[in-house]
Amino acid sequence: MKNAQMNGAEILLKALTDQGVEVVFGYPGGAVLPIYDALFQQKAIRHILVRQEGGAVHAAEGYARSTGKVGVVLVTSGPGATNAVTGLTDALMDSIPVICLTGQVPTHLIGNDAFQEADTTGITRPCTKHNYLVKDVNDLSRVVHEAFYVATTGRPGPVVIDLPKDVLQNKGIYKGAAASEEHRSYRPQVRAEADAIDQAVELIANAKRPIFYTGGGVINSGNVASKLLTEFVKLTGYPITNTLMGLGAYPGSDPQFIGMLGMHGTYEANLAMYNCDVMINVGARFDDRVTGKIAEFSPKSKKIHIDIDPSSINKNVLVDLPLVGDVATVLRQIMKRWKDGGHKTDKKALAAWWKQIALWRARDCLSYEQSKKIIKPQYALQRLQELTKHRDTYITTEVGQHQMWAAQFLKFESPRHWMTSGGLGTMGYGLPAAIGAQVAHPKALVIDVAGEASIMMNIQELSTARQYRLPVKVFILNNQYMGMVRQWQELLHGSRYSESYMESLPDFVKLAESFGGVGLRATKPEELDGVIEQMLATDNFVIADIMVDQTENVFPMIPSGAAHYDMLLGPADKAARPVSEEGMVLV
Amino acid sequence: MADPKKLPSVIEKHTIAVLVANEAGVLARVIGLFSGRGYNIESLTVAEVDAEKAQSRITIVTSGTTQIIEQIKAQLRRLVPVFKVSDLTIDGPAVEREMALIKVVSTGDKRVESLRIADIFRAGVVDSTNKSFVFEITGATEKINAFIKLMEPLGLKDVSRTGVVAIARGEKPL
Structure with a gap:
C-alpha cells in the first residue's frame, strides 16, 4: 500500500494512528465530514462524541494529563473552532500537549466570509504553541507529524491544524514520520550547562535553610522526573513545597512535604519560602498566585531555577542561577554531580531549619471547626480523602473555593492523578477533564470535585458520560454561591455580594437522574459518609450534591498584593488587615 | 552573567535581528507577540533574505528595561519558525x-x-x-x-x- 493515493481524511487518520493515537474527542460538522466518514470506516481510533467543543478540549486535556500522551481534538470550522479557544488557552497556560484538528472551508472560499468560516489560525495564534493551515494534501502527513513533535517536546502545549475541506477530499501521498525528528528551526534545550550544574550543586549542598519549590514542569517531564525528584529530596532531607500544578510530583503524605504554597498555601510553606536561604525551583514559573508581592518575595534567598522554557527565566522573579533544560535530565545531571563530588548537607543547620518549620506547622493553618449541624466543605473533602485513599483515584476540579480546598485537603501520592485548571482558571474544566481521564482509565475511580456554579458551565457533558458508560463521580460542594467571588466580595468589597448568589439552581439529584445517572445528596454531617460510600459503590456516573456551609472561606489566604508573611489565617484575621489599594487592582 | 538583581531599570532602545522561516503568518506571530505582551515596536522591517532556504529577516527596534529586552528575546526564540535572534545593540558593533x-x-x-x-x-x-x-x-x-x-x-x-x-x-x- 506504500505511496498509494488516499484522500486527505484517510491520510490524516493514518498519521494519527502512526503517532499512536487511540482516542479522539470531537464533534462533527460540515467541514469535517470527510474525516467523520473516514472514522466510520476504521477501527483503530475511537471517537468520543462530546456535547460542546469546549468539552472536547478539556476532555483531551484530562486524557493527556492522566496518561502523559497527547490529547487529540476534532472539531468543525467556525463555531467548532471558536468554542475550542478556551480549552486551547487553558492547555497553553498549563503546558498540556493537545492536538486540535479544526475543519475549515475549502481553500477557494477562505477569506470570502463563507458559511461557518472563521480565521482559525488567526484566532488561535496567541492561544496555541503553534498552528498550521494545510493548503496542500501532500503537506498533510508532514504537518501532522511535526505538530506532534512540537506539542510534546520542549515546554508542551496545544497545536492547531486547520484543515480546509478540499484538502481532506483531495487525493495525495502519505509519508511516515521522519526517522530523525530534528526540526529546522525549533530546537528545545534539554540539558543544562555543566558549570551551572556545578554551581547549583554547591549552592544546594551549602544551604542552611533550603527549600524545594516544584511545579507542573516535573509532571510534564514524565514520571521518571517525579521519581528523581523524590529521590533527591529524600537524599538531601530538605523540605519541599508544590505549586497547584505540581501536586503529586512528590508524595503528599511524606513528612518532608510541607504543603502547597501560594495564595492559599500553607503557613509553613509560605514562611519557609520567605525565610529560606536557597530556593530550588524545579519546573515552576513564579506565578503571581505563588509569589504574592514580588518586591517582598523570598528576599534573603539565592534562587536556582530549572525550567525548559528560557522565557520563564527572570520573567517575574530575577534568579541567581538559571538551569534551562528538561527537569528529569537536569535532575539526573545534578544528582550525578552530587554523588560524584561526595556532597553532604549541613546537618546541624538543617536540624535548626526543620525545628523552625515544625513551629510554623504547629499553627495547624488548615484547621477548621466542624459543626454538628452543617457540613463544612473541608470536612467533606477530608471524608472523601479518608474513604478513597486505598484506591487509585484521579481527581479533577472546577475552579474556585472547592478547588483550593481539594488542593489543601486531598493527598496526592503520585503524579498524573490531579488535574485542575491552574493558569487560566477555567470554570467548567473538571467534568470534561474527568471524562477524558475516565476514558483513559476505564477501571479507575475518577472524581470531579466541583462547585455548584462551575459545574453548570459544562453540565451538558453528563450526556457524554452516559453515552460511553463513564462512571465519573461529580462531588459538588454546594454552597449556593460562586464561593470564591463571594469570598473576595466579603474581604475586599464590603460584603456586597453582587451577582454571586446562585439563583434558581437545578435539583442536582433529579438532574443526574434525567441524564441517566445517579443523584445523591447530603445535607447533614451524619449523612456524608453514607453518600460518599454509595457514590463509590455506584457503577454509573454520580452527582453527589453535598450541601455545605454557605459562608465558609478558604484560609490561609495571602491577600492580593501582600507578601508571604502576611497571611490571613482565619475569619478573625480579616478585620485587622485591610487590603492595600495596590492589592485591590490585582486579580 | 551579571548579577541579575542589579539589572538597570532604565529604558533602553535595542535593535533585534530575527531570522525566520518565510511562511504564512510568521510576521503575525512576531507582531502578535509584541502587542499581546505589551512590548513596544519603534520600527520593524521584513524581507526575504534567502529564497533557497525560504528565510526572511526581521529587524525590530524596541525599547524596555534590561529584563524586558531579555524577555522579548526569549519569547521570540520560543516561536517555532524562528531560527535565530540576535540583539545587535549588545552583541557587538x-x-x-x-x-x-x-x-x-x-x-x-x-x-x-x-x-x-x-x-x-x-x-x-x-x-x-x-x-x-x-x-x-x-x-x-x-x-x-x-x-x-x-x-x-x-x-x-x-x-x-x-x-x-x-x-x-x-x-x-x-
Whole structure:
C-alpha cells in the first residue's frame, strides 16, 4: 500500500494512528465530514462524541494529563473552532500537549466570509504553541507529524491544524514520520550547562535553610522526573513545597512535604519560602498566585531555577542561577554531580531549619471547626480523602473555593492523578477533564470535585458520560454561591455580594437522574459518609450534591498584593488587615 | 552573567535581528507577540533574505528595561519558525541604516534651499516636477530625522520610511 493515493481524511487518520493515537474527542460538522466518514470506516481510533467543543478540549486535556500522551481534538470550522479557544488557552497556560484538528472551508472560499468560516489560525495564534493551515494534501502527513513533535517536546502545549475541506477530499501521498525528528528551526534545550550544574550543586549542598519549590514542569517531564525528584529530596532531607500544578510530583503524605504554597498555601510553606536561604525551583514559573508581592518575595534567598522554557527565566522573579533544560535530565545531571563530588548537607543547620518549620506547622493553618449541624466543605473533602485513599483515584476540579480546598485537603501520592485548571482558571474544566481521564482509565475511580456554579458551565457533558458508560463521580460542594467571588466580595468589597448568589439552581439529584445517572445528596454531617460510600459503590456516573456551609472561606489566604508573611489565617484575621489599594487592582 | 538583581531599570532602545522561516503568518506571530505582551515596536522591517532556504529577516527596534529586552528575546526564540535572534545593540558593533523617500513641494528660494540641504545630506533626487522633489536619503535614523526637520519649513509634504535595517560589523554572520 506504500505511496498509494488516499484522500486527505484517510491520510490524516493514518498519521494519527502512526503517532499512536487511540482516542479522539470531537464533534462533527460540515467541514469535517470527510474525516467523520473516514472514522466510520476504521477501527483503530475511537471517537468520543462530546456535547460542546469546549468539552472536547478539556476532555483531551484530562486524557493527556492522566496518561502523559497527547490529547487529540476534532472539531468543525467556525463555531467548532471558536468554542475550542478556551480549552486551547487553558492547555497553553498549563503546558498540556493537545492536538486540535479544526475543519475549515475549502481553500477557494477562505477569506470570502463563507458559511461557518472563521480565521482559525488567526484566532488561535496567541492561544496555541503553534498552528498550521494545510493548503496542500501532500503537506498533510508532514504537518501532522511535526505538530506532534512540537506539542510534546520542549515546554508542551496545544497545536492547531486547520484543515480546509478540499484538502481532506483531495487525493495525495502519505509519508511516515521522519526517522530523525530534528526540526529546522525549533530546537528545545534539554540539558543544562555543566558549570551551572556545578554551581547549583554547591549552592544546594551549602544551604542552611533550603527549600524545594516544584511545579507542573516535573509532571510534564514524565514520571521518571517525579521519581528523581523524590529521590533527591529524600537524599538531601530538605523540605519541599508544590505549586497547584505540581501536586503529586512528590508524595503528599511524606513528612518532608510541607504543603502547597501560594495564595492559599500553607503557613509553613509560605514562611519557609520567605525565610529560606536557597530556593530550588524545579519546573515552576513564579506565578503571581505563588509569589504574592514580588518586591517582598523570598528576599534573603539565592534562587536556582530549572525550567525548559528560557522565557520563564527572570520573567517575574530575577534568579541567581538559571538551569534551562528538561527537569528529569537536569535532575539526573545534578544528582550525578552530587554523588560524584561526595556532597553532604549541613546537618546541624538543617536540624535548626526543620525545628523552625515544625513551629510554623504547629499553627495547624488548615484547621477548621466542624459543626454538628452543617457540613463544612473541608470536612467533606477530608471524608472523601479518608474513604478513597486505598484506591487509585484521579481527581479533577472546577475552579474556585472547592478547588483550593481539594488542593489543601486531598493527598496526592503520585503524579498524573490531579488535574485542575491552574493558569487560566477555567470554570467548567473538571467534568470534561474527568471524562477524558475516565476514558483513559476505564477501571479507575475518577472524581470531579466541583462547585455548584462551575459545574453548570459544562453540565451538558453528563450526556457524554452516559453515552460511553463513564462512571465519573461529580462531588459538588454546594454552597449556593460562586464561593470564591463571594469570598473576595466579603474581604475586599464590603460584603456586597453582587451577582454571586446562585439563583434558581437545578435539583442536582433529579438532574443526574434525567441524564441517566445517579443523584445523591447530603445535607447533614451524619449523612456524608453514607453518600460518599454509595457514590463509590455506584457503577454509573454520580452527582453527589453535598450541601455545605454557605459562608465558609478558604484560609490561609495571602491577600492580593501582600507578601508571604502576611497571611490571613482565619475569619478573625480579616478585620485587622485591610487590603492595600495596590492589592485591590490585582486579580 | 551579571548579577541579575542589579539589572538597570532604565529604558533602553535595542535593535533585534530575527531570522525566520518565510511562511504564512510568521510576521503575525512576531507582531502578535509584541502587542499581546505589551512590548513596544519603534520600527520593524521584513524581507526575504534567502529564497533557497525560504528565510526572511526581521529587524525590530524596541525599547524596555534590561529584563524586558531579555524577555522579548526569549519569547521570540520560543516561536517555532524562528531560527535565530540576535540583539545587535549588545552583541557587538553593528551598522544601522534607514532609507526614506521625502516629498517637498515648493518654488523659488525654498526650492533651491531644499536642493542645497539635500546635497549636504547626500540625498538624491529621484523624482522632480516644476514644483516638487522626491528625495531619497539613507542613513542612521537620527540623520533622517534631522533632514526631515530641515525640510519642514521648505515645503515638506510626504514622508515614507523603511524603518531600520541592521547588520553586525565584521566577519561574523547572524
